[in-house]
Amino acid sequence: MDIDAWVWWLIGAVALGIPLVLTAMPELGMLSVGAVAGAVTAGLGGDTVLQVVVFAAVSVALIAVVRPVAARQRAQGPKLATGVEALKGRTAVVVERVDGSGGRIKLAGEIWSARALDTAQSYEAGHEVDVVEIDGATAIVM
Template sequence: MDIDAWVWWLVAAAVLGIALVITAMPELGMLAVGAVAAAAVRGLGGGIVLQVAAFVVVSVALIAVVRPIAARHRSRPQLASGVDALRGRQAVVLERVDSRGGRIKLAGEVWSARALEPGRAYEAGEEVDVVDIEGATAVVL
Protein backbone atom coordinates (compact mmCIF):
# COMPACT_ATOMS: atom_id res chain seq x y z
CA MET A 1 0.00 0.00 0.00
CA ASP A 2 1.65 3.17 -1.22
CA ILE A 3 0.34 6.40 0.36
CA ASP A 4 0.53 9.45 -1.86
CA ALA A 5 2.60 12.46 -0.71
CA TRP A 6 -0.45 14.72 -0.30
CA VAL A 7 -1.69 12.46 2.51
CA TRP A 8 1.63 12.86 4.33
CA TRP A 9 1.34 16.62 4.00
CA LEU A 10 -2.15 16.48 5.51
CA VAL A 11 -0.86 14.27 8.32
CA ALA A 12 1.88 16.83 8.95
CA ALA A 13 -0.73 19.59 8.96
CA ALA A 14 -2.84 17.66 11.49
CA VAL A 15 0.19 17.04 13.74
CA LEU A 16 1.10 20.73 13.57
CA GLY A 17 -2.51 21.65 14.34
CA ILE A 18 -2.53 19.40 17.40
CA ALA A 19 0.80 20.87 18.51
CA LEU A 20 -0.72 24.34 18.05
CA VAL A 21 -3.59 23.48 20.38
CA ILE A 22 -1.27 21.96 22.98
CA THR A 23 1.38 24.69 22.96
CA ALA A 24 -0.67 27.75 21.86
CA MET A 25 2.14 28.77 19.51
CA PRO A 26 0.45 30.46 16.52
CA GLU A 27 3.51 29.82 14.34
CA LEU A 28 2.63 26.12 14.33
CA GLY A 29 -0.75 26.96 12.83
CA MET A 30 0.97 28.91 10.08
CA LEU A 31 3.22 25.93 9.36
CA ALA A 32 0.12 23.72 9.25
CA VAL A 33 -1.38 26.00 6.59
CA GLY A 34 1.89 25.70 4.66
CA ALA A 35 1.58 21.90 4.83
CA VAL A 36 -1.98 22.10 3.47
CA ALA A 37 -0.68 24.27 0.61
CA ALA A 38 1.98 21.64 -0.15
CA ALA A 39 -0.73 18.94 -0.15
CA ALA A 40 -2.75 21.03 -2.60
CA VAL A 41 0.30 21.39 -4.86
CA ARG A 42 0.80 17.60 -4.79
CA GLY A 43 -2.89 17.07 -5.48
CA LEU A 44 -2.51 19.22 -8.58
CA GLY A 45 0.43 17.10 -9.72
CA GLY A 46 3.39 19.15 -8.51
CA GLY A 47 6.70 17.45 -7.78
CA ILE A 48 8.53 17.30 -4.45
CA VAL A 49 10.51 20.50 -5.15
CA LEU A 50 7.31 22.41 -5.87
CA GLN A 51 5.65 20.95 -2.75
CA VAL A 52 8.51 21.97 -0.48
CA ALA A 53 8.64 25.40 -2.14
CA ALA A 54 4.90 25.89 -1.53
CA PHE A 55 5.31 24.82 2.09
CA VAL A 56 8.21 27.22 2.67
CA VAL A 57 6.72 30.17 0.78
CA VAL A 58 3.28 29.95 2.41
CA SER A 59 4.68 29.34 5.90
CA VAL A 60 7.23 32.16 5.72
CA ALA A 61 4.69 34.54 4.19
CA LEU A 62 2.19 33.85 6.95
CA ILE A 63 4.80 34.22 9.67
CA ALA A 64 6.16 37.43 8.13
CA VAL A 65 2.76 39.04 7.50
CA VAL A 66 0.24 37.62 9.96
CA ARG A 67 2.44 37.35 13.05
CA PRO A 68 3.21 41.09 13.38
CA ILE A 69 -0.45 41.96 12.82
CA ALA A 70 -1.51 39.47 15.48
CA ALA A 71 1.13 40.76 17.88
CA ARG A 72 -0.17 44.32 17.49
CA HIS A 73 -3.71 43.24 18.27
CA ARG A 74 -2.63 41.09 21.20
CA SER A 75 -0.82 43.86 23.07
CA ARG A 76 -3.47 46.11 24.53
CA PRO A 77 -2.56 49.46 26.04
CA GLN A 78 -2.50 49.40 29.79
CA LEU A 79 -5.19 51.52 31.37
CA ALA A 80 -3.95 53.54 34.29
CA SER A 81 -5.99 53.11 37.43
CA GLY A 82 -5.87 54.25 41.02
CA VAL A 83 -2.99 56.54 41.89
CA ASP A 84 -1.33 56.00 38.48
CA ALA A 85 -4.37 57.53 36.76
CA LEU A 86 -3.96 60.74 38.79
CA ARG A 87 -0.37 61.47 37.78
CA GLY A 88 -0.23 64.06 35.04
CA ARG A 89 -3.74 65.37 35.68
CA GLN A 90 -4.56 68.98 36.39
CA ALA A 91 -6.01 70.15 39.69
CA VAL A 92 -7.34 73.42 41.11
CA VAL A 93 -5.83 74.90 44.26
CA LEU A 94 -8.43 75.32 47.02
CA GLU A 95 -6.12 76.50 49.80
CA ARG A 96 -2.63 77.89 49.29
CA VAL A 97 -0.16 75.12 48.42
CA ASP A 98 3.53 75.39 49.26
CA SER A 99 6.28 72.96 50.25
CA ARG A 100 4.62 72.46 53.66
CA GLY A 101 1.14 71.66 52.37
CA GLY A 102 -2.23 72.89 51.15
CA ARG A 103 -5.42 71.61 49.50
CA ILE A 104 -6.37 70.95 45.88
CA LYS A 105 -9.38 69.60 44.04
CA LEU A 106 -8.29 66.63 41.94
CA ALA A 107 -10.66 64.43 39.94
CA GLY A 108 -13.63 65.79 41.89
CA GLU A 109 -12.07 65.10 45.29
CA VAL A 110 -10.26 67.27 47.81
CA TRP A 111 -6.64 66.21 48.33
CA SER A 112 -3.87 67.42 50.55
CA ALA A 113 -1.02 68.68 48.41
CA ARG A 114 2.46 70.09 48.55
CA ALA A 115 4.59 71.93 46.02
CA LEU A 116 7.37 69.98 44.33
CA GLU A 117 9.74 72.94 44.30
CA PRO A 118 10.80 74.33 47.69
CA GLY A 119 9.94 78.01 47.99
CA ARG A 120 7.22 77.82 45.34
CA ALA A 121 3.61 78.58 46.34
CA TYR A 122 0.33 78.32 44.46
CA GLU A 123 -2.65 80.45 45.42
CA ALA A 124 -6.34 79.47 45.50
CA GLY A 125 -7.87 79.24 42.04
CA GLU A 126 -4.61 78.43 40.23
CA GLU A 127 -4.33 75.29 38.13
CA VAL A 128 -1.49 72.92 38.93
CA ASP A 129 -0.21 69.66 37.48
CA VAL A 130 0.01 66.56 39.65
CA VAL A 131 3.46 65.02 39.23
CA ASP A 132 3.26 62.35 41.93
CA ILE A 133 1.16 60.96 44.73
CA GLU A 134 2.88 60.24 48.04
CA GLY A 135 0.47 58.46 50.34
CA ALA A 136 -2.56 60.74 50.55
CA THR A 137 -0.68 63.84 49.37
CA ALA A 138 -0.46 65.05 45.80
CA VAL A 139 2.84 66.57 44.76
CA VAL A 140 2.13 69.44 42.38
CA LEU A 141 3.98 71.65 39.97
Protein backbone atom coordinates in the same frame (compact mmCIF):
# COMPACT_ATOMS: atom_id res chain seq x y z
CA MET B 1 -7.67 3.19 -0.21
CA ASP B 2 -5.17 5.85 -1.31
CA ILE B 3 -5.33 9.26 0.41
CA ASP B 4 -4.49 12.33 -1.65
CA ALA B 5 -1.43 14.39 -0.68
CA TRP B 6 -3.50 17.48 0.18
CA VAL B 7 -5.31 15.49 2.88
CA TRP B 8 -1.96 14.57 4.45
CA TRP B 9 -0.96 18.24 4.42
CA LEU B 10 -4.22 19.17 6.18
CA ILE B 11 -3.64 16.43 8.75
CA GLY B 12 -0.16 17.91 9.29
CA ALA B 13 -1.66 21.40 9.67
CA VAL B 14 -4.06 20.14 12.35
CA ALA B 15 -1.24 18.19 14.02
CA LEU B 16 0.75 21.44 14.25
CA GLY B 17 -2.29 23.43 15.33
CA ILE B 18 -3.06 21.28 18.38
CA PRO B 19 0.27 21.94 20.15
CA LEU B 20 -0.11 25.61 19.18
CA VAL B 21 -3.26 25.79 21.27
CA LEU B 22 -1.72 23.81 24.13
CA THR B 23 1.64 25.60 24.30
CA ALA B 24 0.87 29.04 22.82
CA MET B 25 3.97 28.87 20.61
CA PRO B 26 3.14 31.06 17.59
CA GLU B 27 5.83 29.39 15.48
CA LEU B 28 3.70 26.23 15.38
CA GLY B 29 0.82 28.26 13.96
CA MET B 30 3.10 29.62 11.25
CA LEU B 31 4.19 26.08 10.37
CA SER B 32 0.53 25.07 10.31
CA VAL B 33 -0.23 27.84 7.80
CA GLY B 34 2.72 26.57 5.74
CA ALA B 35 1.16 23.10 5.77
CA VAL B 36 -2.13 24.55 4.52
CA ALA B 37 -0.18 26.22 1.70
CA GLY B 38 1.33 22.81 0.91
CA ALA B 39 -2.20 21.34 0.83
CA VAL B 40 -3.35 24.03 -1.59
CA THR B 41 -0.33 23.32 -3.79
CA ALA B 42 -1.11 19.60 -3.74
CA GLY B 43 -4.78 20.29 -4.50
CA LEU B 44 -3.77 22.35 -7.53
CA GLY B 45 -1.68 19.45 -8.84
CA GLY B 46 1.81 20.46 -7.73
CA ASP B 47 4.34 17.64 -7.36
CA THR B 48 5.81 16.61 -4.01
CA VAL B 49 8.97 18.72 -4.35
CA LEU B 50 6.91 21.85 -5.10
CA GLN B 51 4.63 21.13 -2.12
CA VAL B 52 7.60 20.89 0.24
CA VAL B 53 9.17 24.04 -1.22
CA VAL B 54 5.91 25.99 -0.80
CA PHE B 55 5.52 24.67 2.77
CA ALA B 56 9.10 25.72 3.64
CA ALA B 57 8.89 29.10 1.89
CA VAL B 58 5.58 30.10 3.52
CA SER B 59 6.67 28.88 6.96
CA VAL B 60 10.05 30.63 6.84
CA ALA B 61 8.51 33.82 5.47
CA LEU B 62 5.92 33.92 8.24
CA ILE B 63 8.51 33.24 10.94
CA ALA B 64 10.89 35.84 9.48
CA VAL B 65 8.23 38.56 9.13
CA VAL B 66 5.56 37.95 11.79
CA ARG B 67 7.75 36.84 14.69
CA PRO B 68 9.83 40.08 14.91
CA VAL B 69 6.67 42.20 14.65
CA ALA B 70 5.05 40.21 17.46
CA ALA B 71 8.18 40.48 19.60
CA ARG B 72 8.21 44.29 19.17
CA GLN B 73 4.56 44.51 20.16
CA ARG B 74 5.14 42.36 23.23
CA ALA B 75 8.15 44.47 24.28
CA GLN B 76 6.25 47.77 23.98
CA GLY B 77 3.67 46.76 26.54
CA PRO B 78 0.20 48.21 26.80
CA LYS B 79 -0.45 51.64 25.31
CA LEU B 80 -3.35 52.41 27.61
CA ALA B 81 -2.25 53.92 30.90
CA THR B 82 -4.27 52.74 33.89
CA GLY B 83 -4.32 53.36 37.60
CA VAL B 84 -1.81 55.85 38.94
CA GLU B 85 -0.03 56.07 35.57
CA ALA B 86 -3.22 57.45 34.00
CA LEU B 87 -3.23 60.35 36.47
CA LYS B 88 0.22 61.66 35.56
CA GLY B 89 -0.01 64.66 33.29
CA ARG B 90 -3.63 65.44 34.21
CA THR B 91 -4.83 68.83 35.35
CA ALA B 92 -6.20 69.26 38.86
CA VAL B 93 -7.79 72.12 40.80
CA VAL B 94 -6.36 73.24 44.13
CA VAL B 95 -8.96 72.87 46.89
CA GLU B 96 -6.74 73.81 49.82
CA ARG B 97 -3.45 75.73 49.50
CA VAL B 98 -0.65 73.51 48.14
CA ASP B 99 3.01 74.15 48.93
CA GLY B 100 6.12 72.09 49.60
CA SER B 101 4.68 70.64 52.79
CA GLY B 102 1.23 69.68 51.51
CA GLY B 103 -2.29 70.67 50.56
CA ARG B 104 -5.35 69.26 48.77
CA ILE B 105 -6.40 69.07 45.11
CA LYS B 106 -9.38 67.75 43.20
CA LEU B 107 -8.06 65.22 40.68
CA ALA B 108 -10.30 63.07 38.49
CA GLY B 109 -13.30 63.88 40.67
CA GLU B 110 -11.59 62.92 43.93
CA ILE B 111 -9.83 64.89 46.64
CA TRP B 112 -6.12 64.05 46.84
CA SER B 113 -3.38 65.18 49.16
CA ALA B 114 -0.76 67.07 47.19
CA ARG B 115 2.52 68.89 47.47
CA ALA B 116 4.37 71.22 45.16
CA LEU B 117 7.25 69.87 43.09
CA ASP B 118 9.14 73.11 43.76
CA THR B 119 9.13 73.48 47.55
CA ALA B 120 9.41 77.27 47.23
CA GLN B 121 6.24 77.45 45.10
CA SER B 122 2.71 77.58 46.47
CA TYR B 123 -0.70 77.40 44.79
CA GLU B 124 -3.88 78.93 46.20
CA ALA B 125 -7.39 77.44 46.12
CA GLY B 126 -8.98 77.55 42.67
CA HIS B 127 -5.63 77.50 40.84
CA GLU B 128 -5.15 74.79 38.17
CA VAL B 129 -2.05 72.63 38.52
CA ASP B 130 -0.53 69.77 36.54
CA VAL B 131 0.16 66.42 38.16
CA VAL B 132 3.73 65.36 37.43
CA GLU B 133 3.95 62.30 39.65
CA ILE B 134 2.06 60.26 42.22
CA ASP B 135 4.00 59.40 45.38
CA GLY B 136 1.93 56.90 47.35
CA ALA B 137 -1.35 58.73 47.98
CA THR B 138 0.11 62.18 47.33
CA ALA B 139 0.08 63.95 43.99
CA ILE B 140 3.17 65.96 43.14
CA VAL B 141 2.04 69.07 41.25
CA MET B 142 3.42 72.10 39.48
